[in-house]
Structure formats: structure tokens, C-alpha cells
Amino acid sequence: MSLSLLSQPVRDKFRRRPFGGIPYACQWIDEEDIAVVNEVLRSPYLTQGPCLEKFEEALAKTTGARYAVAVSNGSAALHLADVLCGAKPGSLGITSPITFAATANCLLYCGARVRFVDVNAVTGLMDSVNLHEVLAEEAEKDSLKNPLILPVSFAGRPVELPRIQKIAQQFGARVIEDAAHSLGAENENHGEVFSSGSCRYSDAAALSFHPVKHICCGEGGAFLTGDAKLADRARLLRSHGILKPFEGHTGATPQGPQWLQEQTELGWNYRMTEMQAALGLSQLKRLPFFLERRRHLAKRYYEAFQNYPFSDIIKTPPLIPGHACHLFVVHFPNSRLRDSAYEFLRSRQIGSQVHYKPVYRHPYYEKKFGFQRLPGAEKYFEGCLSLPLYPKLGDTEQDRIVETIKDFCRTC
Ligand SMILES: Cc1ncc(COP(=O)(O)O)c(C=O)c1O
Structure with a gap:
């Protein structure tokens, strides 16, 4: 429906900017972004098509992560990461309190117990000394069950993942970087430069493509990992846990006719549309x-x-x-x-x-x-x-x- 078909008050509502003057954040959509989304709308695929694949390849290349699985939003990416890294009822999930609630909420979706580790008062980033203390305290109480650590590269400042990963290994914990703020951020470890989201020092990472972020898909997110099995399972779980032989899921592809769709795990509908993927791909170029x-x-x-x-x-x-x-x-x-x-x-x-x-x-x-x-x-x-x-x-x-x-x- 074009705007002209809407009543005047509704039109005004759509035209009104959320904030009259200078907003604190705002996307930048150009004519090329609009053209690629239009093109998708005229194509046979509105979801799970060629743009999604291209966007995932481009995300992997940009971040340096081996695998990127694009999903409906950043919270879905975090939720998948938590599930895939073993969060379940009774698990311990550790994160920073200086973050968007989604980082902790996704742990709660899994039934995990959330503990907040204090941050550096200047940068707002998770403090590794405090992290060690919390893990040691939990270990002493014998309550370290499937521990997961979710540091946040808050505001775009890369969190000290090499140190956090070392501590995690000491306690058998897995690390998921919340990289919702940090697409394009780079860190350095003993002369080696690595990107936020690369999973060089984490098991997985999550990106968000909400309009205030570095690139915008309307809504959107990506699960990143260096582990082929995790990536495969993420693809499965973003679509209800249903295996489709014709989509060529690697791993346990069921025998049977091409129409066969079998649910092997309980997943969700976390799929990204082709319109989102096309917009993301176009934005990523910029x-x-x-x-x-x-x-x-x-x-x-x-x-x-x-x-x-x-x-x-x-x-x-x-x-x-x-x-x-x-x-x-x-x-x-x-x-x-x-x-x-x-x-x-x-x-x-x-x-x-x-x-x-x-x-x-x-x-x-x-x-x-x-x-x-x-x-x-x-x-x-x-x-x-x-x-x-x-x-x-x-x-x-x-x-x-x-x-x-x-x-x-x-x-x-
Ligand atoms: C640090 C952080 N983590 C996770 C999210 C969740 O991303 P989304 O809004 O795409 O679900 C956000 C979004 O604002 C965020 O800022």
C-alpha cells in the first residue's frame, strides 16, 4: 500500500521522525539499498534465497569468522549461541550488567542462572579480574555447571577476549562474544590483529543489524562461529530444527524423497527474509x-x-x-x-x-x-x-x- 492510500493522520504518523531534531542514532539507507530490496520483491525468493547465502559469505569474510548464519535479529543469534554452547536449566551464564537486557534474557530463555560480573568503571567492559573471582567462587561452591561467559564489546570497544578465553579454559567455560555493537572493531594480541566477531578467541559471537547498529537490516542478526558443527546446528535450529534434504544440510541428512521434511530437534523460526539479507549485503559494502x-x-x-x-x-x-x-x-x-x-x-x-x-x-x-x-x-x-x-x-x-x-x- 502506498502512503497516499493511507488516511491523513496515519500518513502523518509514518512521516513523523521518531525524534524531531537530531536523534541519538539513525540508519543510512540510500537509493541502492532501496533498489536491491525492490529487486528482491520482484524475485521468486522472499526468504532463504540467494541473498541470504551471499550475505552470510560476506559477513564471514568481513569478520574473519569461518561461518556466519544470518537470523531474524541479534537476540535470536544470542539465543542460538547460548543453546549451541550448552546453556540449559541449571547452567551458569555469566555476563556484564552494562549491556542491553537481551544478553542476559537469552540465558534465561535456556533456564540458565545468570550472574553479572563487574565492569571497568571507565570503559564499561567486563573486567577479567572480577570474572576470575566469580568463576573461582562458583567452582568452590561446586556450582559450575556448563558455564558460559558472554562478554560484550560494548559501545564498539573490543573486550579483552584473549584474556577472557584463557580464564574460561581454566574453568571449562565457553565464551560467546556479544558483538552487537562492534562490527568492524579490531583488537590486537601479541602483534596479531583480529576482528570482533572473528571467534578467534571465542566459541561463537552474535551480531545485530538493528537500525542503530553499524549496518541495518530493519531487524536482523548473525550467529558467528569457527566450528562447522555449531554452524550446521545453528542453520537447523533457526528453522524449527527441521531437516530438508533439498536444502542440503550437512550431517545427518535423512534418506527419503525430496519432499521429506523431518524435525530432529526443537528449534525456532529465526529465519532472515531475503529483503533483510539484500539490505544487509548492500549496507555491508558501505x-x-x-x-x-x-x-x-x-x-x-x-x-x-x-x-x-x-x-x-x-x-x-x-x-x-x-x-x-x-x-x-x-x-x-x-x-x-x-x-x-x-x-x-x-x-x-x-x-x-x-x-x-x-x-x-x-x-x-x-x-x-x-x-x-x-x-x-x-x-x-x-x-x-x-x-x-x-x-x-x-x-x-x-x-x-x-x-x-x-x-x-x-x-x-
Ligand atoms: C549489546 C546488545 N546485545 C544484543 C542486542 C540484541 O539485538 P537485537 O535488537 O537485534 O535483537 C542488542 C540490541 O540492541 C545489543 O545492544
Whole structure:
């Protein structure tokens, strides 16, 4: 249905941007993206077709992971990763509280017990010393059952996977990188450069292609792994656990006629449509440009905030090479100033957001697991505010944001 067929109030609703001025995040869809999605709509395949395969190949190439299995969203990718790495009722799932709730929720879907490990108060990343402590404590209580660790490369800053994997091996735990924020991020270990999501130091990783992320599919995600068996099972489970001989699942392909479809495991409908895959493939071509813009804008923010009057009020975590700059987070000395800054920016039509309220503070988690406070996460959360950062944000718009924050700092 074209927009013109809709009633005026509905049309207005669709046309209205979610935020009137500068949003905190925004996708960049160009004419080529629109053309490839249109082409799919005229093709015989709307799901599980050639674009999906091409997108998966391109994702594997971009991240360096051997296998990529594209799914309906990042949460589905995390859920599959948890299941495939052995999460089940009674398992222990360890993650960071400074993340989107999905990282922990997916563990709960499997019936796992969730424990939060404290983060570095400056970067918000899982702290490996705290991780070791938590694992040692659980081992002493003899309660380490199928342990899983989900570190998050939060904001686009790569988490220290080599160290985390070493600790995991000590305790027989598996590692899943939540790379929803970090497509294109690079890390270094003793001179070896590896990409976020490569699974070089993890059993699996999950990506998200939500519109605020590095590339956008509307909704979308990918399960990444270096293990052929895990990839095969992920393909099976994203489609109800049903084997189809004509889709050539490797492994136990059932004997029988071509029409045969047999469910061998309990899976889900986590399939990605061809429209999503085509859009993702088209967006992925522009990933180097998107990253360049994000890094350019992050550097401009960083440099601006080193000077008076910002330097008295705002702290900015250091930018490191390889940072994929998904979010640009600044820290105010306390939540009162942060909240005032949020309102001040909002009154000038500038969006910002808090990433994140620690997951253990969500009412659902408090009710389920009780009151919890971790000092690093609390410190991080207290004054954090993510400023607008997305490739389409112009330098002039960014200057306006910086000037507005300057005005705010003058009121403090
Ligand atoms: C860190 C993190 N993990 C997982 C997810 C879940 O991804 P999706 O929204 O695609 O399900 C998100 C999405 O915002 C996220 O930010």
C-alpha cells in the first residue's frame, strides 16, 4: 500500500521522525539499498534465497569468522549461541550488567542462572579480574555447571577476549562474544590483529543489524562461529530444527524423497527474509565508509571535550585504535547532572540516551534475583550519556551538539 492510500493522520504518523531534531542514532539507507530490496520483491525468493547465502559469505569474510548464519535479529543469534554452547536449566551464564537486557534474557530463555560480573568503571567492559573471582567462587561452591561467559564489546570497544578465553579454559567455560555493537572493531594480541566477531578467541559471537547498529537490516542478526558443527546446528535450529534434504544440510541428512521434511530437534523460526539479507549485503559494502565516518565524528567529539569548559565537567573514555565507535559515551560527575544534560539537549531537539542502566536494576531482574549493586557498573552508570553518533550526522550538526553541551556546561 502506498502512503497516499493511507488516511491523513496515519500518513502523518509514518512521516513523523521518531525524534524531531537530531536523534541519538539513525540508519543510512540510500537509493541502492532501496533498489536491491525492490529487486528482491520482484524475485521468486522472499526468504532463504540467494541473498541470504551471499550475505552470510560476506559477513564471514568481513569478520574473519569461518561461518556466519544470518537470523531474524541479534537476540535470536544470542539465543542460538547460548543453546549451541550448552546453556540449559541449571547452567551458569555469566555476563556484564552494562549491556542491553537481551544478553542476559537469552540465558534465561535456556533456564540458565545468570550472574553479572563487574565492569571497568571507565570503559564499561567486563573486567577479567572480577570474572576470575566469580568463576573461582562458583567452582568452590561446586556450582559450575556448563558455564558460559558472554562478554560484550560494548559501545564498539573490543573486550579483552584473549584474556577472557584463557580464564574460561581454566574453568571449562565457553565464551560467546556479544558483538552487537562492534562490527568492524579490531583488537590486537601479541602483534596479531583480529576482528570482533572473528571467534578467534571465542566459541561463537552474535551480531545485530538493528537500525542503530553499524549496518541495518530493519531487524536482523548473525550467529558467528569457527566450528562447522555449531554452524550446521545453528542453520537447523533457526528453522524449527527441521531437516530438508533439498536444502542440503550437512550431517545427518535423512534418506527419503525430496519432499521429506523431518524435525530432529526443537528449534525456532529465526529465519532472515531475503529483503533483510539484500539490505544487509548492500549496507555491508558501505561498512568501511560507515566506520570511517563514525571514527571521524568520535575523534571530533573527543578532541572538543578535552578543553574548557567541558574538561571540568565531562569525562570521555580514551579512544583506541580499532574501536568501532558504535556509541560515544560521556560521563558527568553524577546522575543529577547527567539527567539535566539529557533534558537540556532534548529541549534543543538533540537526542541522547543512557547506555545502560545495569541489567540487574531492571524491575524484572530485581524481582527474580533480588537487589544487587556492583561498584564498577554503578560508577559507570551514574553519569553516562551517549551523544548522537551515526554516519549520516554532519560535522555542522555535530558542532551544534558540541555548542549546546558547552551552553549546558556554562549553566553548571
Ligand atoms: C549489546 C546488545 N546485545 C544484543 C542486542 C540484541 O539485538 P537485537 O535488537 O537485534 O535483537 C542488542 C540490541 O540492541 C545489543 O545492544
